[in-house]
Amino acid sequence: MTFVQLIECRTNRPAEMDRLLDRWVTQTKGKRAATHTVVGKDRSDASHVVEIVEFPSYEEAMRNSNRPETDQVLNEMLALCEGMPTFTDLDVVRDERVPAGTAETARRFFETIAAPGPLVPLDGLITEDYHDHDPVESRDTIGMDAMRRKLEIWRQAFDFSFVIEDQIAQGDRVCTRWLWTGVQKAPFMGVPNTGRQVTMTGTTIHRLAGGKLAESWLQYDRVGLLAQLDALDALAN
Template identity: 50%
Template sequence: MTFVQIVDCKTDQVDALNSLMDTWVEQTKGRRTAARSIVGTDRENLRHVVEIVEFPSYEEAMRNSDLPETDRVFREMVALCDEPPTFTNLDVVRDEQLNKLLATRFFEIANGPDEAGLDEFVAEDYRDHDPAAPRQSASREDLRRVMRMWKTGFDFRMTVEHMMADGDTVCCRWSMTGKHTGEFMDLLATDKVVEMTGITTMRFQDGMLREAWWQYDNAGLMKQLGLIRM
């Protein structure tokens, strides 16, 4: 079970605190068990600093605490604070990265019969970046048109193999299997079964998909359809 530790302290030496954390990250490279760390200041009280540290488990957190560098950094951290920091220890019972949920929803719509659900979370001025496309999508309606083009040409299914989120960006590695059942790029249906892999990076803002960058094996797809020789 994921374990999160919240450290509260009061200090006006935030820059020194950040420098201390940089030193700890460098000195514990390859041995620390912390997965990630977030440091924030209270907007209502800039001297109130909160650090949120995530670990794979409570046991890994204890291993991290046993590192000599962790003990030294903690003592130096106490010296920077007005009073001893307070700790809140949390066992995570629910962890949803909302942008990942929206990315998952995108592929559900891609696999579905229509694109009406795009209105829920795709910005009207959505922009597409697809080096294989003759025309880049510059709106939600353009995206809807592209989806319909693929659905007209193929009876396909996209499967997300792996997904990673970092801030407002979600990166998805996916595979597609489909049958060429309709006209696609002026090519009439061949009934050929094709496969393709790709990566899509999505940028979200305020709960809306704003941009996406596509990289996929377009040349391999064209070869399977008999459009090019390799």
């Protein structure tokens, strides 16, 4: 069940509060389970600030609350507030929106899988039965654990990043056109390590369910990637 937390406080230091939230977003990039955040200021009382944070579930919100970055930002927020903030926990029992966060959720997926360091848990981002359709592979990748194994193959072979060039969202689906840039650092599917910087274009269509990514259809320039690695012979394997 979708969960929303309502945070209300009073502050006469709105610019500092805004910078604090910006820093928090940067520090938790690729880690936060929140799917949507709105910050509003009371029109009749400029010191009254309300933040609305949406999570896929109460459990995801609690995991987010237990992160050390969350404790740090809360302590800093208290120093900027006049009195104690109030927190209201809401289970969403009705939501009439056409999903509006699909593009942002897909964007967060690409940021997460390209982030340096160990791959973070994906349970706040994709469903347990996530279904990935990849035309290059003989079988679809089904399940969160299988998807993690697939991602680790790429992450172990390349340091890479994505540039999101275009996104179109409609209903529960979002199409993302991306540019991938990577530096090979280890053998990749039988291709020896070249140490080269390579690029690849691709398009992914995601379907969302319950605020998470549930299914994907992928097209990418594998031939172009292998050509840059002088490994076109790998296509015959």
